[in-house]
Amino acid sequence: MSEAVLSMSGLHKRFGALQATHDVSLDLRAGEIHALIGPNGAGKSTLIAQIAGSLRPDAGQIHLGQRDITALGVARRARLGLGRSFQVSCLAEPLSVLRNVMIGAQALQGHSFRFWRPVSRDRSLLEPAYEALERMHLAHRADTPVAALSHGERRQVEVACALVLEPRALLLDEPMAGLGPEGSARLTELLETLKREVPILLIEHDMDAVFRLADRISVLVAGSVIAHGDSAAIRRDPRVRDAYLGD
Amino acid sequence: MTRLHPTTTPAAERPAGTNRWLDRAHLVQGGLLTLMLLAPVAAHLLGEVYYVNLASRIALVAMAAVGLNLAIGYGGMISFGHAAYFGLGGYVSGVSAYHAFDGSLVMGLPGSDDMLVIWLAAALLCGLLALVIGAISLRTSGVYFIMITLAFAQMAYYFANSWPDYGGEDGLPIYLRNSLPGLDTNHALSFFLVCFTGLVFSLALTSRLMKSRFGAALSMARLNETRLATAGISPFPIRLVAFVISAMITGLAGALYADLNGFVSPSMLSWHLSGELMVIVILGGVGRLYGPLAGAILFVLMETLLGGLTEYWKFFLGLVLLGVVLFARQGVIGWLAGRERHE
Numbered sequence: 001m002s003e004a005v006l007s008m009s010g011l012h013k014r015f016g017a018l019q020a021t022h023d024v025s026l027d028l029r030a031g032e033i034h035a036l037i038g039p040n041g042a043g044k045s046t047l048i049a050q051i052a053g054s055l056r057p058d059a060g061q062i063h064l065g066q067r068d069i070t071a072l073g074v075a076r077r078a079r080l081g082l083g084r085s086f087q088v089s090c091l092a093e094p095l096s097v098l099r100n101v102m103i104g105a106q107a108l109q110g111h112s113f114r115f116w117r118p119v120s121r122d123r124s125l126l127e128p129a130y131e132a133l134e135r136m137h138l139a140h141r142a143d144t145p146v147a148a149l150s151h152g153e154r155r156q157v158e159v160a161c162a163l164v165l166e167p168r169a170l171l172l173d174e175p176m177a178g179l180g181p182e183g184s185a186r187l188t189e190l191l192e193t194l195k196r197e198v199p200i201l202l203i204e205h206d207m208d209a210v211f212r213l214a215d216r217i218s219v220l221v222a223g224s225v226i227a228h229g230d231s232a233a234i235r236r237d238p239r240v241r242d243a244y245l246g247d
Numbered sequence: 248m249t250r251l252h253p254t255t256t257p258a259a260e261r262p263a264g265t266n267r268w269l270d271r272a273h274l275v276q277g278g279l280l281t282l283m284l285l286a287p288v289a290a291h292l293l294g295e296v297y298y299v300n301l302a303s304r305i306a307l308v309a310m311a312a313v314g315l316n317l318a319i320g321y322g323g324m325i326s327f328g329h330a331a332y333f334g335l336g337g338y339v340s341g342v343s344a345y346h347a348f349d350g351s352l353v354m355g356l357p358g359s360d361d362m363l364v365i366w367l368a369a370a371l372l373c374g375l376l377a378l379v380i381g382a383i384s385l386r387t388s389g390v391y392f393i394m395i396t397l398a399f400a401q402m403a404y405y406f407a408n409s410w411p412d413y414g415g416e417d418g419l420p421i422y423l424r425n426s427l428p429g430l431d432t433n434h435a436l437s438f439f440l441v442c443f444t445g446l447v448f449s450l451a452l453t454s455r456l457m458k459s460r461f462g463a464a465l466s467m468a469r470l471n472e473t474r475l476a477t478a479g480i481s482p483f484p485i486r487l488v489a490f491v492i493s494a495m496i497t498g499l500a501g502a503l504y505a506d507l508n509g510f511v512s513p514s515m516l517s518w519h520l521s522g523e524l525m526v527i528v529i530l531g532g533v534g535r536l537y538g539p540l541a542g543a544i545l546f547v548l549m550e551t552l553l554g555g556l557t558e559y560w561k562f563f564l565g566l567v568l569l570g571v572v573l574f575a576r577q578g579v580i581g582w583l584a585g586r587e588r589h590e
Contacts, residue, residue: 052477073476073481074473074476074477075475075476075477075478075479075480075481076479076481078476078477078478078479079479084477086473086477090471090473090474090477091471091474092466092467092470092471092474093470093471094470095466095467095470099463100474102463103463103464103467103474103475103478103480104478104479106460106463106464106478106480107478107479107480108479112460112461112463112464112480112485113461113484113488114459114460114461115455115456115459115460115461116455116459117459117460118455118458118459119458119459119460119462119463120458122460125460161474161477161478165478165479
């Protein structure tokens with residue numbers, strides 16, 4: 001097995017009496033999709049927040065490559081190559097798709113205290129942004145305001161925003177949610193190609209997509225990882241059937 | 248699911264350079280600036296010095312509001328304390344002139360009646376003050392930000408009010424208007440041109456700034472802070488720098504304003520002034536480059552014309568403001584020049 005690109009070890013997070021994350025250790029290896037599933041309230045969102053940097057764990061470490069990123073903020077982690085998409089799309093609605101993606105390209109080129117040169121003609125920002133959009137088959141929508149996009153297109157823009165960061169690891173939070181069968185199938189295809197370049201930690205409710213895409217699956221219940229394995233093993237695991245699949 | 252949006256055209260299909268300088272927005276903006284320049288020239292030719300000075304007042308209030316608009320409109324930072332910078336700029340003018348006049352020292356430095364020196368000092372001091380106030384205030388948001396900026400400005404107000412060296416609550420007169428090399432600043436039209444240049448400079452700076460990488464980051468900090476952070480840029484330093492630049496512009500306007508009136512008093516630091524600047528920004532159009540200019544013209548003209556008829560002119564100002572907030576969300580400039588398209 002190849003070395004872990006992103007790894008968490010012994011993460012704990014407690015809100016009062018609620019143990020939202022209990023001793024979670026996961027890793028993400030090059031070339032794979034590692035799916036994280038679990039029923040509602042299992043602590044998936046809390047775990048993602050800790051990985052992305054918007055929430056500090058009470059204990060445990062997070063490494064991106066060799067680097068300990070546990071104490072770093074969201075922006076710093078993003079610049080180090082942790083790309084993410086949100087469960088509820090998080091974009092600047094009045095701005096064009098292109099502008100939403102360009103801001104990532106800008107961050108990658110160092111500080112933003114450049115006051116003079118207009119961004120609208122800056123090829124070093126435009127080119128990577130268009131490239132990321134093309135990979136998501138969205139280049140034709142570059143000049144459209146995000147507010148005019150369909151739900152599925154917004155999801156794709158989010159992934160493009162993450163891709164433009166040239167990420168070392170991708171964190172996708174329910175990218176299929178609300179997509180419909182056709183959109184979901186298309187995104188599944190995209191992710192299958194994408195994982196060869198960037199490993200993906202996939203949080204997803206769509207079980208068909210998870211079983212089709214994931215190389216490994218971890219099941220989170222009540223803040224703990226109760227099962228871990230490939231899709232065949234997870235399908236067979238009685239605890240998982242009991243806690244989550246419900247049949 | 249892909250929907251079709253027939254209204255949106257990819258850039259490549261758009262006819263190249265569609266009369267960019269002849270559209271409504273540019274005509275209105277150009278018209279406002281031309282009016283702003285030609286009206287006082289006409290007044291000067293007719294010998295109406297009062298109206299030349301009125302135009303200077305509009306230009307300076309507009310410039311102060313351009314500064315505030317950078318914070319409120321472009322940065323989403325609702326500062327209710329920009330009087331602090333306007334007043335500090337004014338006091339830099341006044342205090343410097345005072346010491347230049349009697350040849351004494353201020354903090355070991357001689358006073359100066361050279362506007363260039365005064366502007367530099369005003370910009371630096373206002374920037375420094377905004378750096379401190381911003382670094383603390385920007386840790387809050389929403390109503391708390393509004394209140395904390397107000398609190399800082401009120402501190403400045405009471406400080407000036409109770410410090411007897413520079414007139415305290417009576418204010419400080421500037422007996423001789425500060426000078427500029429090669430220009431007679433006592434000449435009303437010449438002084439207007441200085442004010443007008445300041446206004447144009449602040450507009451050009453804001454425009455250029457908002458097109459740059461810094462502007463892109465600031466817009467994103469306003470529209471979606473989480474997106475900015477997720478893209479790898481921390482919002483706080485971007486906001487702080489914008490807040491400082493905003494304060495410097497307002498402070499420069501304040502320095503000139505004291506020279507226009509030949510007087511600076513704590514009223515330049517009061518929350519009324521912060522409120523008036525805010526009203527001007529909202530009247531004109533929040534986040535619109537020429538909004539503060541349109542707002543200042545409307546505000547000062549209403550104050551002068553209606554204020555001459557009735558002391559209850561603010562009642563009518565209130566009505567206009569109500570109308571703008573209810574019916575013209577992008578202010579007077581949105582109503583004149585049309586809604587703005589984002590890129």
